[in-house]
Amino acid sequence: MWEDNATSETDENDENGVYPVHGTSDEETSPRVEANRNSDEESDEEDDEDALGENSSSAPSSYFPANPAVRKTLFSAVNLNADSSARPRQGLVRKENPTTQCDLLDRTPEAAEIIKSMKREIVNADGSRDIWYPNGNLKKISADGLIIRMLYFNKDIKETNMAEGTTKYYYFETNTWHTTYLDGLEILEFPDGQTEHRFKDGSTEVHFPNGSIRTTNPNSADIAEEWKYPDGTTVIIRKNDDKEINLPNGQVEIHTKAHKRRIYPDGTIKFVYPDGSQESRYSNGRVRLKDKDGRLLSDTGGGTGAGAVGAAT
Numbered sequence: 001m002w003e004d005n006a007t008s009e010t011d012e013n014d015e016n017g018v019y020p021v022h023g024t025s026d027e028e029t030s031p032r033v034e035a036n037r038n039s040d041e042e043s044d045e046e047d048d049e050d051a052l053g054e055n056s057s058s059a060p061s062s063y064f065p066a067n068p069a070v071r072k073t074l075f076s077a078v079n080l081n082a083d084s085s086a087r088p089r090q091g092l093v094r095k096e097n098p099t100t101q102c103d104l105l106d107r108t109p110e111a112a113e114i115i116k117s118m119k120r121e122i123v124n125a126d127g128s129r130d131i132w133y134p135n136g137n138l139k140k141i142s143a144d145g146l147i148i149r150m151l152y153f154n155k156d157i158k159e160t161n162m163a164e165g166t167t168k169y170y171y172f173e174t175n176t177w178h179t180t181y182l183d184g185l186e187i188l189e190f191p192d193g194q195t196e197h198r199f200k201d202g203s204t205e206v207h208f209p210n211g212s213i214r215t216t217n218p219n220s221a222d223i224a225e226e227w228k229y230p231d232g233t234t235v236i237i238r239k240n241d242d243k244e245i246n247l248p249n250g251q252v253e254i255h256t257k258a259h260k261r262r263i264y265p266d267g268t269i270k271f272v273y274p275d276g277s278q279e280s281r282y283s284n285g286r287v288r289l290k291d292k293d294g295r296l297l298s299d300t301g302g303g304t305g306a307g308a309v310g311a312a313t
Contacts, residue, residue, distance in 0.1 A: 118134045119132060119133050119134065126143055127143030128141060128142050129141045135153055136153030137150065137151065137152050138150075146162045146163045147159070147160070147161050147162070147163070148160045148162075154172060156170060156171060156172050157169070157170035157172075158170075165181060165182035166179055166180065166181055167179070168180075174191075175190075175191040176188060176189065176191065185197065185198070185199060185200065186198040193208075193209035194206065194208055194209060195207045201219060202217075202218045202219065203218070203219070204216050210230065212227060212228065212230065213227070213228045214227050220239075221239075222239060223236055223237070223238055223239070224237050224238060224239045231248055232248035233247055233248060234246045242254065242255065242256050242257075243255040249265075250265040251263065251264055251265065258274075259271050259273050259274070260272045267282075268280065268281065268283055269281045275292055276291070276292025276293075277289070277292055277297075278290040282301075285300070286299070286300050286301035287299075287301075288300070288301075
């Protein structure tokens with residue numbers, strides 16, 4: 001009976017591939033177990049090489065058919081029996097941005113119709129209409145259809161008035177209105193009260209909050225810009241940098257590169273030169289000259305010298 005038990009135990013060890021070796025501990029492995037372990041490692045290496053795709057150089061074995069119907073890779077399973085012209089095989093290519101449903105919609109001809117069908121329209125009691133778009137924009141149409149107001153998701157506003165022929169656009173970021181008219185006139189309204197008029201011929205007119213107006217006309221052959229002030233003063237700046245100042249009291253001051261002169265209503269003209277010297281020409285023909293320190297140099301109506309200086313002062 002002991003022999004039967006020994007035989008049964010031996011048969012069980014044979015099936016498991018384990019043979020007890022005398023003089024070894026339980027942690028040591030028998031030569032046959034080591035051989036089986038090496039065989040398993042070689043099989044794993046063959047599996048790894050077969051998983052690399054069609055370029056694998058490993059020979060087919062009885063465990064892995066040469067042409068499997070489905071080959072599993074690291075990221076996907078590719079059906080080798082499928083029609084390759086219908087869908088290209090990706091192999092081990094990783095898709096960092098997988099195709100989403102929105103991407104598929106953008107690539108189809110029906111995408112525009114699908115997006116269009118997502119907007120919502122409300123007809124109000126007065127006949128006006130409100131159209132809500134998927135991106136958050138809102139279009140408001142008057143009952144007669146002549147006024148269309150577009151409220152954008154970024155808080156900009158566009159208003160078209162077909163009765164007046166105007167288009168207004170509001171920039172939320174700068175708090176500015178831009179109005180366009182049919183004749184080509186454009187008016188910009190800034191938050192500080194300044195307005196700018198742009199005409200079709202290229203000229204501009206800027207109205208400042210203090211009431212002054214600046215006008216430019218690129219088509220003018222002589223004048224570069226003109227200023228008008230609330231007190232009635234006007235300043236003309238010519239293209240040669242000369243400046244003409246018309247004062248409310250009737251006096252005119254002209255600035256040139258050679259001198260500055262002021263013309264009085266009675267005809268008197270006073271010159272100031274770059275070196276500081278002065279010249280006065282009176283309507284009766286009298287001429288007086290002074291140096292840069294104000295000392296009288298000549299006076300055709302009263303002589304020269306100390307007496308003339310005292311008269312001048």
